[in-house]
Every structure is written in structure tokens, then in C-alpha cells.
Amino acid sequence: MTRRVYELAGQDDRRFSPFCWRTRMALAHKGLEAEFIPCTFTQKDKIAFSGHDLYPVLTDGDVTVTDSWTIACYLEDRYGAGKPLFGGDMARSTTYFINSWAEAQLHPAIARTIIYDVFKHIDPADIEYFRKNREARFNRTLEEMGAEQAQHGRTLQQVLAPVRNVLAGQRWICGEAAAYGDYIIFGALQWARCISPFPIVRAGDPVHEWRNRMIALYDNYADSVPHYDY
Amino acid sequence: MTRRVYELAGQDDRRFSPFCWRTRMALAHKGLEAEFIPCTFTQKDKIAFSGHDLYPVLTDGDVTVTDSWTIACYLEDRYGAGKPLFGGDMARSTTYFINSWAEAQLHPAIARTIIYDVFKHIDPADIEYFRKNREARFNRTLEEMGAEQAQHGRTLQQVLAPVRNVLAGQRWICGEAAAYGDYIIFGALQWARCISPFPIVRAGDPVHEWRNRMIALYDNYADSVPHYDY
Numbered sequence: 432m433t434r435r436v437y438e439l440a441g442q443d444d445r446r447f448s449p450f451c452w453r454t455r456m457a458l459a460h461k462g463l464e465a466e467f468i469p470c471t472f473t474q475k476d477k478i479a480f481s482g483h484d485l486y487p488v489l490t491d492g493d494v495t496v497t498d499s500w501t502i503a504c505y506l507e508d509r510y511g512a513g514k515p516l517f518g519g520d521m522a523r524s525t526t527y528f529i530n531s532w533a534e535a536q537l538h539p540a541i542a543r544t545i546i547y548d549v550f551k552h553i554d555p556a557d558i559e560y561f562r563k564n565r566e567a568r569f570n571r572t573l574e575e576m577g578a579e580q581a582q583h584g585r586t587l588q589q590v591l592a593p594v595r596n597v598l599a600g601q602r603w604i605c606g607e608a609a610a611y612g613d614y615i616i617f618g619a620l621q622w623a624r625c626i627s628p629f630p631i632v633r634a635g636d637p638v639h640e641w642r643n644r645m646i647a648l649y650d651n652y653a654d655s656v657p658h659y660d661y
Numbered sequence: 662m663t664r665r666v667y668e669l670a671g672q673d674d675r676r677f678s679p680f681c682w683r684t685r686m687a688l689a690h691k692g693l694e695a696e697f698i699p700c701t702f703t704q705k706d707k708i709a710f711s712g713h714d715l716y717p718v719l720t721d722g723d724v725t726v727t728d729s730w731t732i733a734c735y736l737e738d739r740y741g742a743g744k745p746l747f748g749g750d751m752a753r754s755t756t757y758f759i760n761s762w763a764e765a766q767l768h769p770a771i772a773r774t775i776i777y778d779v780f781k782h783i784d785p786a787d788i789e790y791f792r793k794n795r796e797a798r799f800n801r802t803l804e805e806m807g808a809e810q811a812q813h814g815r816t817l818q819q820v821l822a823p824v825r826n827v828l829a830g831q832r833w834i835c836g837e838a839a840a841y842g843d844y845i846i847f848g849a850l851q852w853a854r855c856i857s858p859f860p861i862v863r864a865g866d867p868v869h870e871w872r873n874r875m876i877a878l879y880d881n882y883a884d885s886v887p888h889y890d891y
Contacts, residue, residue: 521748524836525755528827532762535822592765597758606754 434458437478437488440469441553446656447626449538450499451487452618457503457611459649461513465489471554472561500530503611516611526612529604532593533615540583540590541623541631543569547577548627580629587631591638598637602644609648617645621653630661664688667708667718670699671783676886677856679768680729681717682848687733687841689879691743695719701784702791730760733841746841756842759834762823763845770813770820771853771861773799777807778857810859817861821868828867832874839878847875851883860891 436458438451446452446469458465470477470486481488483497489505490496496505504523507516517523542549546565550573553561566572576583594616597604604612620642623631632639646653666688668681676682676699688695700707700716711718713727719735720726726735734753737746747753772779776795780803783791796802806813824846827834834842850872853861862869876883 515751518751519749520837521745521835521840521842522752522755524827524831524834525752525759525842527831528759528823528834528842529755531826532823535826536766536820590766593758593762596761596765597754601754601757604754604758605751607750610751612751612755612758 433490433492434463434465435468435490436465437468437470437481437486437490439486440471441549441557441626442555443552443657444469445552445625447549447552447622448486449533449541449618449622450485452621452653453499453611453614454487454489454502455652456614456617456645456648457506457516459652460516460610460614461506461510463506463510463513472557473554500527503614507611514608514610516614518605518610522605526605526610526615529612529615533619536590537616537619540587541619543576544580544583544587544631545623545627545629547573547580548629550577552626584629584631591632594641595636595638598641603641609645613645617642617653620645621658624653624661625656625658628659628661633661663720663722664693664695665698665720666695667698667700667711667716667720669716670701671779671787671856672785673782673887674699675782675855677779677782677852678716679763679771679848679852680715682851682883683729683841683844684717684719684732685882686844686847686878687736687746689882690746690840690844691736691740693736693740693743702787703784730757737841744838744840746844748835748840752835756835756840756845759842759845763849766820767846767849770817771849773806774810774813774817774861775853775857775859777803777810778859780807782856814859814861821862824871825866825868828871833871839875843875847872847883850875851888854883854891855886855888858889858891863891 436451436454438446439448440446475484478488481495481497487499487502488495488497489502496502503516517526550561562573569576603609604616620632632642666681666684668676669678670676705714708718711725711727717729717732718725718727719732726732733746747756780791792803799806833839834846850862862872
């Protein structure tokens with residue numbers, strides 16, 4: 432096998448990076464196999480060869496691609512004969528809006544909700560790095576955010592409103608079938624599901640129903656790793 | 662002329678509905694002329710024939726179309742030979758995410774920032790309706806929100822983050838040229854600009870630069886109505 436993805440892993444082989452899940456789903460969408468190399472936060476030496484210090488890193492034969500969005504564009508352009516991830520140039524641009532929204536608004540809201548659970552599941556070698564980095568980012572202690580989990584979970588429901596409204600009118604974010612816009616948002620929900628027992632989406636919510644359809648894709652691919660059921 | 666748009670108007674012929682601006686820009690994009698019929702909040706009798714009580718309402722010959730999103734889809738399907746508003750089915754679906762985001766997150770943030778200025782510019786006959794409806798919606802008095810304008814304006818900058826991030830990498834929201842995704846977001850900024858002197862975007866911000874490009878489209882179309890310059 433010549434295709435490899437270097438991705439974040441925690442204790443008990445938990446694969447919990449939202450960005451890596453985007454790449455996992457994009458590869459599955461295109462029907463492309465890959466070997467997934469687990470790396471902890473502090474094992475960045477494993478991807479030093481790429482010149483980039485964030486997961487995922489994709490190697491495809493002689494080609495190295497970094498950054499989940501760039502990887503999606505690479506897969507779409509390189510494997511254009513497969514099912515489209517975007518469906519045209521305008522769709523690629525509007526999907527990039529979803530990408531940007533997820534990073535600016537969805538990810539911070541999920542991070543606040545699950546961060547203390549993440550801390551409890553990371554590799555022991557990462558503990559010091561994670562506490563220092565995340566407490567500086569949010570200007571709160573991990574324990575404070577953990578104590579506020581229910582409140583952050585309620586704020587997250589408001590952040591998910593545009594997803595909920597879209598799914599009231601269509602089965603997938605991208606319309607008739609799941610595509611990269613779906614994978615961006617699903618990656619964030621799968622991140623939470625792989626690392627935290629807190630139910631960020633609940634039965635009866637169209638977002639929960641769509642998430643279940645996403646989990647079922649590609650022979651229940653998202654169930655193939657350690658996760659919490661809710 | 663057989664095409665008419667019934668749209669919201671305030672004092673001094675101010676045309677300040679974000680939804681109506683989406684329709685105005687979509688018509689200009691397609692090169693379609695229309696007569697614009699000004700209506701106040703309390704002149705809903707003018708659109709009673711449509712069976713709908715929100716502006717805009719489009720009549721195109723014998724066809725009546727309500728709701729700005731439905732109107733955009735109608736124009737794209739009916740006038741398919743013109744420049745595309747979406748660029749394919751997947752792009753239509755991902756653009757609908759932008760539509761949903763604007764209504765769930767962008768519009769409330771702008772409304773809080775400019776609502777007291779809106780109140781000062783609406784038709785005198787609308788004053789009682791507007792105060793009662795909006796104070797119930799936001800659970801604050803108009804005067805309270807007016808006093809908090811600068812604070813709401815700062816919160817709005819965070820809400821605009823995904824727009825700002827997209828525009829760091831591409832000239833238009835829809836990529837190589839403006840299309841309906843651009844008109845959705847521009848409609849919200851033009852709403853503010855037509856009714857409030859408060860600068861919700863400022864020089865040096867990529868969102869401000871893009872907004873100026875939007876204003877310049879179609880022979881400075883967005884400058885053809887009363888507005889504030891900033």
C-alpha cells in the first residue's frame with residue numbers, strides 16, 4: 432500500500448481529530464484505501480518530513496499533502512473519475528464556506544463542551560502539552576470548562592442551528608448524497624463521539640438522525656474505531 | 662413590464678430588507694429587469710394576493726413566487742440560460758447552508774447592532790408594530806439595544822469570522838465570480854447600510870473590501886438607493 436495518513440490518536444487507540452475524520456471520509460467516498468498511522472500530540476517528529484506540524488498528513492506514492500482542505504482538493508483533482516467531493520468550482524467555493532464556518536464557530540463550541548473529556552483520554556505523554564496549550568487558548572482551566580459542560584452543550588445547540596435548518600429540507604448537507612460539506616460537519620461530531628461520552632446531539636434532533644446516516648455510510652465506517660454510543 | 666417585486670420600504674424610500682436585496686442582486690445577476698413596489702411593514706395587504714405575508718414577493722407574468730430562497734431557485738430554473746446563481750445541484754445545496762447560516766447567526770447579530778437605527782427610519786405607521794414585535798423577539802427594549810450598539814458591533818465581528826476567512830483565500834464567496842452565496846451575505850450588509858450610519862464593516866477588513874466590490878457590481882447597483890457611506 433502506497434497511501435498513508437498520519438493522524439492524531441489518544442489512549443486506547445482513540446482517533447479523535449475532526450480534521451483527520453474529514454480525510455478519512457473523503458478517502459472512503461472516493462473508494463481509496465490508506466494505512467492510518469497513529470500519532471500523539473507530541474509525536475510531531477513523525478510528520479516533520481512534511482514541513483507541517485498539524486495532522487492529518489497524507490502521503491500518496493511520492494506526493495505529500497498537508498492540511499485537510501488541501502488534501503480534499505488534492506483527492507478531488509487527482510481522483511476526478513470517482514464520485515465528486517464538491518461537484519464543480521462554485522460548489523468547492525461554497526463548501527469552503529462550510530469549512531471556514533466549522534473552524535470559526537462549530538469547533539470552538541464543541542471544544543468547550545468536551546475538552547475535559549479529551550484531556551482524560553489523551554496519551555499520558557501529551558498531558559502537560561495539552562493543558563498548557565488549551566488553557567491558554569480558552570483562558571479557562573480544563574476543570575472549569577469541565578464543570579460547565581452542560582452549559583457549553585446548550586450553547587452548541589444554537590451554533591448547530593444552521594445545520595438543523597438545512598436538514599429540515601434536505602437529507603444531506605450536499606443535497607442528494609453525502610459529500611465533502613457533510614464530512615466537514617460530521618468530522619466535528621465524530622471527534623466528540625470518539626473521545627467524550629457527553630451526548631452533543633440527541634434523539635429527535637434532525638442533526639442526530641443525519642449523524643446516524645453518516646455513521647452508516649461505507650459499511651458503518653465511523654463505527655470501526657473506539658467511540659461512545661448515543 | 663411584467664415582472665414586479667414587492668419589497669419593504671421605510672422613510673425617504675429606504676429599501677432595507679436583506680431578503681429583498683438577495684432578490685434584487687439575483688435579478689441583476691441574471692440581467693432581468695423588474696418594477697420594485699415599496700411596501701411598509703403594515704401594508705401587508707399589498708401582498709395578500711400571494712398568500713404569504715413576508716417580503717419579497719415576485720410576480721413574473723402569471724407566476725407568483727414568495728420567499729427569497731424559492732425566488733432564487735425559480736430564477737435559476739426559469740432563466741437557466743443566464744449566468745448561474747448556484748452552478749449545479751451540489752452548489753445549490755451548499756449555498757443553502759450559507760442561506761441558513763445567515764438567517765440563524767448573521768441576521769440576529771446585525772439586527773441587534775442596528776435595530777434602534779431601523780426604528781428611527783421606518784415609516785411612521787410602522788412604529789407601534791415594530792416596537793412590539795422586535796422587543797418581544799429580542800426580549801430587550803429598542804433603547805437598550807441602541808445603547809449597546811458598540812458591544813453588539815464587536816460581537817458581529819466574531820460572527821463574520823467565517824466570511825473573513827473565506828475571503829482571505831478567494832475573491833468572492835462563490836469563487837471566481839459573485840453568485841447567490843455572495844448575494845445572501847451582501848444582502849445582510851446592504852440592509853445595515855441602507856438604514857444605519859453605524860459602520861458594521863470597516864476599512865482594512867477583507868469583508869469591507871469584498872463589500873465594496875459587491876457595491877460596484879452591475880453599474881454600482883447597490884448605490885442606486887438611499888444609503889450611508891462607510
